[in-house]
Amino acid sequence: MSDDLDAWPIIDTTDTLVSVRGAHVRFGAVRGAGAGAVRAVDGVDLEVARGEVLALVGESGCGKTTLIRSMIGLEPLAEGSITVDGHEVTRNARQLRSLRRRAQMIFQDPTGALNPRHTIFEAVAEGLRIHRISGDETELVTAALASAGLRPPERYLRRFPHELSGGQRQRVLIAAAMALDPVVLLADEPVASLDASIRGEILALMRSYVDTHGVSIIAVTHDLGLAWNIADRVAVMYLGRIVELGPTEEVLADPQHPYTRALLSVVPETRRMEQQILQGETPDPSRMPTGCRFHPRCPVVASGEAARLGIEARCRGEDPVLTVRSVGHTAACHL
Amino acid sequence: MTAVSRNEVFRRFRRDRLAMFGLVVLVLFALMAILAPLLVDDDGLSAVASLDNPTWARPSGDFLLGTDHLGRSVAAQFVYGSRVSLFVGLMATIFTIAIGSIVGVVAGFAGRWVDAALMRLTDWFLVIPFLPLAIVLAAVLGRGIWNIIFVISITSWPSTARLVRAQVLTVKERLYVDRARALGASQLHVVRRHVLPNVAPLILASATLAVPISILTETTLAFLGLGDPTQASWGKTLEEAFQAGAISRSAWWYYLPAGLGIVAVVLAFTLFGRALEEILDPRLRER
Ligand SMILES: Nc1ncnc2c1ncn2[C@@H]1O[C@H](COP(=O)(O)OP(=O)(O)O)[C@@H](O)[C@H]1O
Ligand code: SF4
Numbered sequence: 083m084s085d086d087l088d089a090w091p092i093i094d095t096t097d098t099l100v101s102v103r104g105a106h107v108r109f110g111a112v113r114g115a116g117a118g119a120v121r122a123v124d125g126v127d128l129e130v131a132r133g134e135v136l137a138l139v140g141e142s143g144c145g146k147t148t149l150i151r152s153m154i155g156l157e158p159l160a161e162g163s164i165t166v167d168g169h170e171v172t173r174n175a176r177q178l179r180s181l182r183r184r185a186q187m188i189f190q191d192p193t194g195a196l197n198p199r200h201t202i203f204e205a206v207a208e209g210l211r212i213h214r215i216s217g218d219e220t221e222l223v224t225a226a227l228a229s230a231g232l233r234p235p236e237r238y239l240r241r242f243p244h245e246l247s248g249g250q251r252q253r254v255l256i257a258a259a260m261a262l263d264p265v266v267l268l269a270d271e272p273v274a275s276l277d278a279s280i281r282g283e284i285l286a287l288m289r290s291y292v293d294t295h296g297v298s299i300i301a302v303t304h305d306l307g308l309a310w311n312i313a314d315r316v317a318v319m320y321l322g323r324i325v326e327l328g329p330t331e332e333v334l335a336d337p338q339h340p341y342t343r344a345l346l347s348v349v350p351e352t353r354r355m356e357q358q359i360l361q362g363e364t365p366d367p368s369r370m371p372t373g374c375r376f377h378p379r380c381p382v383v384a385s386g387e388a389a390r391l392g393i394e395a396r397c398r399g400e401d402p403v404l405t406v407r408s409v410g411h412t413a414a415c416h417l
Numbered sequence: 418m419t420a421v422s423r424n425e426v427f428r429r430f431r432r433d434r435l436a437m438f439g440l441v442v443l444v445l446f447a448l449m450a451i452l453a454p455l456l457v458d459d460d461g462l463s464a465v466a467s468l469d470n471p472t473w474a475r476p477s478g479d480f481l482l483g484t485d486h487l488g489r490s491v492a493a494q495f496v497y498g499s500r501v502s503l504f505v506g507l508m509a510t511i512f513t514i515a516i517g518s519i520v521g522v523v524a525g526f527a528g529r530w531v532d533a534a535l536m537r538l539t540d541w542f543l544v545i546p547f548l549p550l551a552i553v554l555a556a557v558l559g560r561g562i563w564n565i566i567f568v569i570s571i572t573s574w575p576s577t578a579r580l581v582r583a584q585v586l587t588v589k590e591r592l593y594v595d596r597a598r599a600l601g602a603s604q605l606h607v608v609r610r611h612v613l614p615n616v617a618p619l620i621l622a623s624a625t626l627a628v629p630i631s632i633l634t635e636t637t638l639a640f641l642g643l644g645d646p647t648q649a650s651w652g653k654t655l656e657e658a659f660q661a662g663a664i665s666r667s668a669w670w671y672y673l674p675a676g677l678g679i680v681a682v683v684l685a686f687t688l689f690g691r692a693l694e695e696i697l698d699p700r701l702r703e704r
């Protein structure tokens with residue numbers, strides 16, 4: 083990647099593909115003392131351009147899966163709105179069906195996502211049948227398998243998922259998704275369950291569809307290295323909110339939010355950074371902290387630096403909004 | 418199910434000797450029931466047509482299984498009785514499984530208040546005491562085969578419904594169901610393509626186990642005098658033998674064939690059903 087600022091993709095708002103505005107997703111209150119509803123997604127604004135690859139990073143439980151599921155109406159919004167390719171995500175069954183052709187999901191666990199009783203052919207043809215895609219089914223399925231690197235495709239048609247390796251199963255799911263010619267792939271930790279040695283090729287495969295099909299990808303990951311490998315932009319999520327958003331190289335080289343810095347400091351490849359182990363209890367989206375939602379664990383507050391800078395009171399009492407740090411790079415921190 | 422897994426089921430079944438034995442016994446009894454008119458003379462069922470026969474005759478060349486207290490052929494009663502026992506068993510099972518499966522699938526899949534309402538109904542039927550209901554129905558509707566089928570079905574569907582619902586609930590949580598939804602599948606598609614194929618083996622296995630229970634129930638009801646008085650069944654044979662004092666006269670040929678017939682059919686169905694259940698159980702197939 084170039085250091086030249088101009089080489090970074092500047093997001094053209096006229097070509098917005100996915101637009102999330104003030105999105106909130108809540109799950110029913112848990113039984114037990116004091117806990118309120120789980121605010122899994124708690125006020126997210128996000129725009130993804132056509133042909134862009136966005137990595138959504140953050141610790142487990144911060145709402146990444148819920149956010150991308152809400153983009154195809156699998157989790158209904160409590161507040162806010164989402165549009166995909168100009169169509170609003172509604173609860174109308176007909177509209178949801180056509181949305182679920184334009185946006186395709188890739189799952190973390192390809193073994194569980196394939197019905198063990200169905201052949202590879204049936205798994206790929208399922209979407210074609212649901213959406214009544216015209217054309218020769220066998221031809222469409224073989225073409226999709228071949229484009230996902232399963233060659234010769236005829237060899238896979240009659241096989242069952244358990245006869246394939248994990249990487250091959252994920253290729254089948256990617257083929258099934260791409261067979262419907264979507265505009266965006268919503269990938270939920272697409273390589274987390276795979277052997278480290280094949281992660282790269284699966285990511286490269288997904289990335290190749292951006293060039294050949296102009297598809298956009300929103301890839302959830304808790305692995306910043308993966309973000310570095312395929313993403314144009316990175317969105318860092320913490321407790322249901324995006325706390326930093328910007329071009330990959332900038333976010334990773336010059337993180338603005340203390341949470342992003344803490345995440346980066348534990349990645350082995352990021353030398354020169356002092357390792358920061360996050361303190362405090364793991365965050366609970368049913369007990370949202372006041373002020374900055376990161377303040378109970380923020381190293382800037384814990385080290386007394388916030389007090390020195392005179393922002394500690396704001397950290398504890400005022401919810402920071404995303405502010406521009408450089409071109410296309412925003413962070414939600416009082417620093 | 419797919420062609421390959423069907424072959425696999427076949428192969429595993431053939432290796433199971435007890436199951437194959439059960440299957441052979443069942444086929445023999447089924448043939449006997451179907452071919453009854455060719456095997457024995459149905460005059461043997463009628464007391465009037467048997468007036469000239471000796472009573473309490475031991476098995477002989479004339480009467481393979483001897484005669485009863487009215488001179489009727491026990492062999493004829495045994496062969497024709499298998500028809501009623503098997504028919505009642507199969508019909509009651511079909512109704513039990515049909516009602517239980519529909520209720521179980523709808524409750525498990527619809528969830529929420531539909532599930533709550535159906536499960537309340539199921540619990541309610543589950544606690545209906547079987548014998549009092551049978552007696553009341555026999556009194557109200559008269560004694561007949563269809564009333565027996567009705568009583569058995571109405572009291573045994575709840576356990577099937579619960580079994581099916583539990584399986585539907587676990588299938589519903591599978592990731593591939595989630596993927597089907599994300600692909601735009603309708604509820605109907607999910608039920609047809611993912612839920613039913615997963616539940617069907619369980620239904621099949623529980624059906625083969627419900628047949629012997631139904632046959633035993635028919636026997637019990639007939640023995641208590643609640644069966645159809647105009648049709649020979651194994652249960653009715655046992656009841657008449659008992660009433661006529663066959664036991665104190667040591668007329669074993671009168672009651673033993675019907676008793677052994679019931680034991681053989683029940684055992685055969687159970688062996689067959691257990692093997693099917695083991696082979697088809699999705700918990701064993703889907704690691
Ligand atoms: N179906 C659900 N019911 C209740 N709580 C849920 C449900 N799905 C997710 N959550 C909660 O919402 C929060 C965000 O979860 P998730 O989106 O899966 O996070 P991530 O994908 O970042 O790990 C977690 O606290 C999780 O426990
Ligand atoms: S606003 Fe304050 S507490 Fe929040 S991340 Fe910034 S420095 Fe830390």
Ligand SMILES: [Mg+2]
Binds near residue numbers: 143146148270
């Ligand atoms: Mg997740």
